Amino acid sequence: MKSHDLIIVGAGLSGMRAALEGVRANIDVAIVTKIHPLRSHSCAAQGGINAAVDPRDSWESHAFDTVKGSDYIGDEDAIQIMAREAPIVVLEMDRMGTPFSRVEDGGIAQRAFGGANFDRTCYSADRTGQVLLHTLWEQLVKSKVPVYEECSVQKLVVDGAGHVAGVVALDIKSGEVFGIRGKGVLIATGGYGRVYASTTNATTNTGDGMAIALRAGAPLGDMEFVQFHPTGLRTSGILVTEGARGEGGYLINKDGKRFMDKYAPTKKELASRDVVSRAEQTEILEGRGVNGAIFLDLRHLGRQKIIERLPQIRELAIDLEGVDPIDNPIPVRPTNHYSMGGIRTDKLGFSPLKGLFAAGEAACVSVHGANRLGGNSLLDTIVFGKVTGAAASKYVQDQKLPEFPQGAVKEVEDMIGELLRRPDTGVKPAAVQEELSNALNSYVSVFRTAEIMQKAAEVIPVVRAKFKKISLQDTSRQFNIELVRAIELGHLIDLAESIVKGALARTESRGAHFRNDFPKRDDANWRKHTLAHWDPKKEEVVLSYEPVRTLGIPEYEPKERVY
Amino acid sequence: MSEETYTFRIQRNTPTGNGRFDTRWQEFKVTLPTTSTVLSALEEIKARQDGTLTFRQSCRSAICGSCAMRISGRTRLACKTQVGSVARDKVIEVGPQTNQPVLKDLAIDIRPFFERVRRVDPFLKDGPESAKKVTKTAYDQVNQVTQCIMCGCCYSDCTMAEVSPAFLGPAALAKSFRFVSDPREGMKTERLEFLSQPDNMWSCSRCTMCVEVCPKDVKPMEAIVKLRTRGLEKGLRSGVGARHALAFHEDIQQNGDLNEFTLMMRSVGLGGTLAELGSALHLMKKGKIPSPFPHKAEKLGELRKIYDILEKNPLDVETKAAEIVPE
Numbered sequence: 001m002k003s004h005d006l007i008i009v010g011a012g013l014s015g016m017r018a019a020l021e022g023v024r025a026n027i028d029v030a031i032v033t034k035i036h037p038l039r040s041h042s043c044a045a046q047g048g049i050n051a052a053v054d055p056r057d058s059w060e061s062h063a064f065d066t067v068k069g070s071d072y073i074g075d076e077d078a079i080q081i082m083a084r085e086a087p088i089v090v091l092e093m094d095r096m097g098t099p100f101s102r103v104e105d106g107g108i109a110q111r112a113f114g115g116a117n118f119d120r121t122c123y124s125a126d127r128t129g130q131v132l133l134h135t136l137w138e139q140l141v142k143s144k145v146p147v148y149e150e151c152s153v154q155k156l157v158v159d160g161a162g163h164v165a166g167v168v169a170l171d172i173k174s175g176e177v178f179g180i181r182g183k184g185v186l187i188a189t190g191g192y193g194r195v196y197a198s199t200t201n202a203t204t205n206t207g208d209g210m211a212i213a214l215r216a217g218a219p220l221g222d223m224e225f226v227q228f229h230p231t232g233l234r235t236s237g238i239l240v241t242e243g244a245r246g247e248g249g250y251l252i253n254k255d256g257k258r259f260m261d262k263y264a265p266t267k268k269e270l271a272s273r274d275v276v277s278r279a280e281q282t283e284i285l286e287g288r289g290v291n292g293a294i295f296l297d298l299r300h301l302g303r304q305k306i307i308e309r310l311p312q313i314r315e316l317a318i319d320l321e322g323v324d325p326i327d328n329p330i331p332v333r334p335t336n337h338y339s340m341g342g343i344r345t346d347k348l349g350f351s352p353l354k355g356l357f358a359a360g361e362a363a364c365v366s367v368h369g370a371n372r373l374g375g376n377s378l379l380d381t382i383v384f385g386k387v388t389g390a391a392a393s394k395y396v397q398d399q400k401l402p403e404f405p406q407g408a409v410k411e412v413e414d415m416i417g418e419l420l421r422r423p424d425t426g427v428k429p430a431a432v433q434e435e436l437s438n439a440l441n442s443y444v445s446v447f448r449t450a451e452i453m454q455k456a457a458e459v460i461p462v463v464r465a466k467f468k469k470i471s472l473q474d475t476s477r478q479f480n481i482e483l484v485r486a487i488e489l490g491h492l493i494d495l496a497e498s499i500v501k502g503a504l505a506r507t508e509s510r511g512a513h514f515r516n517d518f519p520k521r522d523d524a525n526w527r528k529h530t531l532a533h534w535d536p537k538k539e540e541v542v543l544s545y546e547p548v549r550t551l552g553i554p555e556y557e558p559k560e561r562v563y
Numbered sequence: 564m565s566e567e568t569y570t571f572r573i574q575r576n577t578p579t580g581n582g583r584f585d586t587r588w589q590e591f592k593v594t595l596p597t598t599s600t601v602l603s604a605l606e607e608i609k610a611r612q613d614g615t616l617t618f619r620q621s622c623r624s625a626i627c628g629s630c631a632m633r634i635s636g637r638t639r640l641a642c643k644t645q646v647g648s649v650a651r652d653k654v655i656e657v658g659p660q661t662n663q664p665v666l667k668d669l670a671i672d673i674r675p676f677f678e679r680v681r682r683v684d685p686f687l688k689d690g691p692e693s694a695k696k697v698t699k700t701a702y703d704q705v706n707q708v709t710q711c712i713m714c715g716c717c718y719s720d721c722t723m724a725e726v727s728p729a730f731l732g733p734a735a736l737a738k739s740f741r742f743v744s745d746p747r748e749g750m751k752t753e754r755l756e757f758l759s760q761p762d763n764m765w766s767c768s769r770c771t772m773c774v775e776v777c778p779k780d781v782k783p784m785e786a787i788v789k790l791r792t793r794g795l796e797k798g799l800r801s802g803v804g805a806r807h808a809l810a811f812h813e814d815i816q817q818n819g820d821l822n823e824f825t826l827m828m829r830s831v832g833l834g835g836t837l838a839e840l841g842s843a844l845h846l847m848k849k850g851k852i853p854s855p856f857p858h859k860a861e862k863l864g865e866l867r868k869i870y871d872i873l874e875k876n877p878l879d880v881e882t883k884a885a886e887i888v889p890e
């Protein structure tokens with residue numbers, strides 16, 4: 001059986017950045033990824049990455065904005081690490097070759113993003129994620145890190161003493177199931193956008209790592225906090241970056257009127273995302289939208305600026321919505337975008353399960369709390385890719401290779417074999433996924449109430465029962481995408497259950513979690529993290545809570561959030 | 564939004580072992596708005612008609628590079644292509660990328676493509692040629708080529724790759740230009756030396772196919788031309804490609820016409836010419852060997868003027884990219 005000191009699952013920004021720390025520490029590190037590294041969804045990030053690189057700005061100010069943005073349940077120790085490391089990691093990326101946009105004197109250009117007191121977002125036109133991702137891949141090639149490409153991890157293996165012992169993966173290309181032994185596993189599998197029918201996320205964003213960790217005994221943190229981005233394209237959900245508003249774009253309703261001054265008098269279009277999304281949804285619900293959308297108006301920026309700063313946005317609007325933003329406003333609406341929740345870790349990325357680490361969108365460190373600021377997620381992936389990569393590399397150096405339990409590979413092989421051999425039941429996985437993701441879209445969205453969310457809670461056991469009966473048309477081994485998606489559907493159901501249960505239980509409004517039936521933030525009872533655990537006996541998700549990691553700094557004390 | 568019923572003719576490739584395939588064409592009918600993408604049509608077919616249909620996709624927004632495939636006669640991103648724009652009599656033909664081994668249906672084996680990219684050392688190197696400071700316009704060239712998402716459209720439709728699998732190909736060459744044109748790169752000359760070797764930058768036939776099919780406006784062939792110019796400037800003139808280009812240039816400048824009789828000799832040298840003697844005799848029999856005496860074009864003065872203009876306005880290979888011209 002193959003074996004490495006550290007196995008990194010996922011080759012997005014966080015996974016690749018972590019691998020470079022393994023190389024630096026001179027350990028045997030390998031990456032397993034279900035899609036080629038360059039296909040990872042980090043490539044879709046458009047707007048930019050926050051860092052106080054300007055001498056007039058400070059990491060303290062960045063940390064403060066982040067604490068406030070998190071609606072006071074971000075963990076303050078981790079937030080400080082992130083804000084402090086930000087300029088360092090951005091300059092490192094610059095040295096590795098990322099072509100950041102520049103200002104006249106050669107310094108890195110920065111733009112305004114929501115919820116920030118300074119124009120702090122470093123960017124490369126409107127394809128920041130893509131250039132960062134390609135840069136890290138270049139470094140990965142240079143360092144010759146072994147990569148198991150198009151291999152999907154199915155199971156996190158834990159030994160008798162409760163220590164992680166490796167993973168079991170499916171080589172999608174050949175259909176072979178194989179085990180990899182390791183002294184530690186770092187999960188960097190990104191978000192779970194596909195739980196929602198309309199999302200800015202890729203089809204491969206199915207939160208596998210979170211679900212696999214949950215089943216292996218690690219808790220997930222704050223799953224009820226789901227970010228809705230104010231500007232997803234109406235039909236496809238594809239993102240239009242916040243950078244478009246950062247460059248001066250307006251939001252207008254069907255009467256062509258700007259409306260954000262009603263909801264956020266100072267910051268207007270650049271209030272934090274939860275605030276803007278709710279404002280849009282209110283406009284739509286009160287009849288001032290068109291076919292479920294309002295509009296992003298860039299016309300006044302002029303042709304030149306649109307072409308220079310937002311070229312990709314223009315292409316996407318033309319290709320996918322049939323609208324050239326130079327001439328017409330773009331129809332947009334709040335769309336599922338980002339998962340604040342994930343595998344619960346401490347400030348260095350250690351999960352409570354020994355030998356398991358997590359970084360990036362798959363993790364809940366938690367630097368984002370109840371609401372992530374734009375530009376802070378790319379930063380999170382690179383800072384905690386680095387921090388956790390280094391911590392995990394150090395950890396495995398003192399470990400012996402755990403015993404890989406007999407039967408772990410066979411268990412996965414049997415599960416897959418059974419699924420492939422199952423006679424036609426007429427229950428298609430694609431249909432079951434639609435049912436699940438439509439329910440989340442309709443019932444656990446921007447505005448929530450117990451009554452409405454209850455409907456989603458009722459759908460989940462139904463979907464779970466159907467999932468047990470699905471059958472596949474593709475029964476072959478090689479490159480069986482239907483099989484891969486069916487397995488992913490199982491993950492989505494576990495994650496949906498964690499989201500719905502967490503949201504129903506949290507009887508307050510905070511950040512992205514807004515309840516019409518409990519419209520106020522309730523710090524006395526709810527300034528705490530939700531933990532979701534898998535109960536193997538009951539075969540369901542159960543909840544517990546833990547306190548926020550605070551530092552006792554007066555400015556970080558909860559206040560009303562106004563923008 | 565108007566809807567239409569389209570017929571998708573899809574190439575199905577079922578692996579039967581030992582790298583062999585059972586290949587057939589299958590038709591599916593789908594009703595969609597004309598502005599839907601080919602990718603959503605394929606997803607629709609997979610979800611509701613045939614779960615075995617296999618293709619790669621991920622981002623749905625032309626940025627991850629997963630979904631390149633042959634659509635109505637050329638390689639395109641399925642997620643960027645509207646059905647209405649490629650249908651002929653409401654039929655859309657879809658197959659896997661060419662010039663590369665197939666895995667299953669529309670999915671190809673991407674490893675050989677990335678192997679070529681790896682050959683150019685795709686990472687920034689420190690060295691004597693690194694600039695210390697960058698300016699606002701320093702990346703104008705870099706920005707054009709870093710738009711590349713490594714989807715493989717250019718390689719799939721490359722006419723040179725079709726006849727010469729050893730050719731490095733447009734994407735790898737554009738990637739190489741990404742470093743050669745970066746002021747921070749320290750080993751520009753070493754890279755150009757590598758690129759001057761056979762099967763690299765001089766093997767492109769400049770058919771412009773890669774420029775036409777690239778979904779991200781990378782213009783690989785322009786990058787290749789700029790690499791060649793920089794190579795020549797660095798005095799890398801001894802390879803066949805470089806010698807051919809220089810001989811070509813010499814003829815045109817002096818006579819306004821090619822002396823094809825001596826061109827070969829000047830490009831591949833005596834040994835190379837002798838090796839091709841067999842084909843030369845064959846061509847001679849067919850009357851295809853040109854006259855050995857140089858022919859002078861009329862109005863050479865006009866040509867000189869063109870040269871003058873070009874020499875006064877050289878192709879800027881160092882910094883400024885072509886302005887992004889609004890259409």
Ligand SMILES: Cc1cc2nc3c(=O)[nH]c(=O)nc-3n(C[C@H](O)[C@H](O)[C@H](O)COP(=O)(O)OP(=O)(O)OC[C@H]3O[C@@H](n4cnc5c(N)ncnc54)[C@H](O)[C@@H]3O)c2cc1C
Pocket residue numbers: 009010011012013014015032033034035036037040041042043044045046047048049050128129151152153154188189190191200201202205207208209239241337338359360361362374375376377378379381
């Ligand atoms: C459209 C869009 C725009 C965004 N724009 C911005 C922005 O401007 N600024 C910002 O800060 N943030 C932005 N974000 C958020 C940010 O891009 C993401 O949160 C971040 O890139 C996630 O990176 P990651 O490394 O955690 O995961 P990803 O990049 O998603 O990578 C996940 C990796 O995990 C692998 N994987 C998944 N499951 C498995 C499995 N079972 N086995 C093996 N491998 C697996 C995948 O192959 C992939 O390599 C944006 C997000 C979206 C969707």
Ligand code: FES
Pocket residue numbers: 619620621622623624625626627628629630631640641642643
């Ligand atoms: S799906 Fe990503 S490029 Fe088409």
